[in-house]
Amino acid sequence: MAKRILLDVDTGIDDSLALIYLLASPDAEIVGIASSAGNVSAQQVAANNLAWLDVCKAPDIEVALGSARPLVIPLVTTEETHGPKGIGYANLPESARTLSTRTAADLWVDTVRAHPGAVTGLVTGPLTNLAIALYREPELPRLLDRLVVMGGAFNYAGNTTPTTEWNISVDPEAAKVVFDAFSGLPADRCPIVCSLDITETIEMLPAHVARLAAAAESVPVETISPDDARTVRSSASNPIVRHFSDAVRFYMEFHRDYDQGFLAHMHDPFAAAVALDPSLLVTRPATVDVELTGTLTRGMTVADLTGMWGRPPNAAIGVRTDPDVFFDRLIERVGRYARTLYPAETI
Incomplete structure (x- = not known):
């Protein structure tokens, strides 16, 4: 069966690919999308x-405003990293779809109550919406199947x-x-934490984009x-x-401008892949706190x-992964999905 995923994002360039990856994955069922203020405003997200x-x-997927x-x-937002609208140079058509009448926090609470033990939460932005949801439903950690978080850095700059x-600092x-x-x-x-020390090894290069297009x-x-x-x-x-690509x-230009090379760290698609297949990430238990x-x-x-x-461990933090395995999976899934949606002869 497909995993039910409740996605909380601050879309965001790499959040965008995380969403596409989940849509492209037959083992994922997105049951709702919570829009978090972070990279840009919640409304823009x-x-x-x-x-x-x-x-x-x-298909119709509920999108709630956080x-x-x-x-x-x-x-504090970061348009210098993700562009004025959060999606770089991409110029997406304005959607006629409508936002949910529920808040993002209510989406969290209502969804886990409706499917106790059967929803994986995935947060690739700040944790604001989930924190508000926890105030409303303290049993939420026990109602979730698992939580995957992209955020934090451990013994790492x-x-x-x-x-x-970034996500924690917001x-x-x-x-x-x-x-x-x-x-x-x-x-x-306990939450699986995909922290910066792992996700900065997930370096998308121009060759990956070329492979995806092919x-x-x-x-x-x-x-x-x-x-x-x-x-x-x-x-x-x-x-x-x-x-x-846009x-x-x-x-990639942003990373180059900050002397990190002409590449793009794919923090959020990696976390999405881990939410579907935790075996992609070797973890160890830890007690995590925030200063x-x-x-x-x-x-x-x-x-x-x-x-x-x-204090007992409250997280499983990532310590090792194989970026090549992740990129091969991403390129195969998203490439197939894009090809199926837009066959060459119809474009």
Whole structure:
């Protein structure tokens, strides 16, 4: 049976591919999409989610609007990383689909109550919506089958401050609420955490985009080069390939501008793949907490791996993966999906 996935995203370039990956996966059933403020505003995130569902010819999937701001602090967004609309250079058609009348927090609560033990939660943005849902339904950790979180960094430099990963830094209070809520659960029910130290090994290169386009039978050959002018856009015949290529080009340019190479870290699609197949990630149990008061370390995720705090583990943090296995799976699934939705002869 397909896994029921409740997806909470701040779409976002890599969140976009996470959504496409799940839509392309026959072993996934997206039961709802919560739109979180993070990379861009919650309203823009919701618009991006609806637009991607159109491009992917997806069935009706409920898209709910999340909180407009974090629990305590003002919202900070990152258009310099993801573009003014959060999707790089992609220009998606405006969707005629409508947002849910439920809030994102209500979507979380209602969904897990309707399917106790049968929903996997996947959060690839800040944890605000889930934290609010936990206030409304404290039993939510026991009602979920599993939670997968993209966030944090353990013994690894942050990407927002020297110690802090972006999703956690947007709403550290929410992250602490979530990790605290999962304390005392059996090991196989603790959240799987795909942290920065793992996801920054998931480096998408121009060759991966070319392979994806070829798998989709898109023409002409999809080429993204560091030598291209910033005005260059994709001419791919396949709309999924074209829009994603334009999105990821922006992301690659951003990474190059910050001396990380002409590449794009695919944090969120990797977390989506782990939600469907946890065997992709080797994990170890840890007690995770979030620093809220440190002058230099606010938002830092700290993992007790040896029981020094005397508290039970509340997370399974990733320690090792094989990026090639992930990229082969992503290219095969998304390529086949794009090719099926948009056969070459009909484009």
